[in-house]
Amino acid sequence: SQQGEEDPQALSIQEGENATMNCSYKTSINNLQWYRQNSGRGLVHLILIRSNEREKHSGRLRVTLDTSKKSSSLLITASRAADTASYFCATARGGSARQLTFGSGTQLTVLP
Amino acid sequence: EAGVAQSPRYKIIEKRQSVAFWCNPISGHATLYWYQQILGQGPKLLIQFQNNGVVDDSQLPKDRFSAERLKGVDSTLKIQPAKLEDSAVYLCASRSDREGEKLFFGSGTQLSVL
Numbered sequence: 001s002q003q004g005e006e007d008p009q010a011l012s013i014q015e016g017e018n019a020t021m022n023c024s025y026k027t028s029i030n031n032l033q034w035y036r037q038n039s040g041r042g043l044v045h046l047i048l049i050r051s052n053e054r055e056k057h058s059g060r061l062r063v064t065l066d067t068s069k070k071s072s073s074l075l076i077t078a079s080r081a082a083d084t085a086s087y088f089c090a091t092a093r094g095g096s097a098r099q100l101t102f103g104s105g106t107q108l109t110v111l112p
Numbered sequence: 113e114a115g116v117a118q119s120p121r122y123k124i125i126e127k128r129q130s131v132a133f134w135c136n137p138i139s140g141h142a143t144l145y146w147y148q149q150i151l152g153q154g155p156k157l158l159i160q161f162q163n164n165g166v167v168d169d170s171q172l173p174k175d176r177f178s179a180e181r182l183k184g185v186d187s188t189l190k191i192q193p194a195k196l197e198d199s200a201v202y203l204c205a206s207r208s209d210r211e212g213e214k215l216f217f218g219s220g221t222q223l224s225v226l
Contacts, residue, residue, distance in 0.1 A: 031213055042217030088154050102154035
């Protein structure tokens with residue numbers, strides 16, 4: 001079963017606007033990661049935030065984590081047409097297995 | 113650095129036929145994963161290897177799916193016999209302890225079962 005659920009399922013914005021995607025999960029985690037998937041391609045890792053962190057930045061990406069609410073958000077600032085893709089959150093629980101459980105994804109379309 | 117290689121890129125078969133997918137992870141990555149991604153959904157873990165041993169295959173439909181990772185490098189995922197609901201993209205991913213928690217994915221094999 002999916003651990004994370006993204007919201008919204010689809011998002012369409014104009015180039016230059018900010019895009020915010022949310023992820024909710026059910027069980028305690030060790031870390032939460034965001035991945036991007038372009039159409040017909042594999043997933044590419046964007047950013048990782050650990051359970052003891054609240055916010056993290058990487059370039060135009062900002063991720064927040066609220067473990068009390070079991071939720072995370074990904075903000076993409078100043079979006080570009082090239083940001084058009086599906087975005088997935090993935091949670092890693094503790095232990096040695098180091099498995100990721102993916103959510104259902106948000107399809108982001110950035111209009112030029 | 114070469115990425116995760118998968119082949120074939122596409123495969124079309126009829127139900128009840130068999131099919132095999134191949135994955136070559138990034139050199140030195142001890143952990144290898146096979147994920148199934150049905151259209152419109154996120155990837156679902158099928159099996160995880162650490163070197164040539166199985167760490168978790170609890171979500172692998174073992175009556176029809178099998179996977180192996182001989183010599184702890186390349187891996188093969190097989191489906192026999194295929195069902196219509198097996199139509200999906202099969203993604204291989206690898207991870208190295210030295211590079212932390214992130215996974216590196218191949219481009220996947222898109223399987224259509226008719």
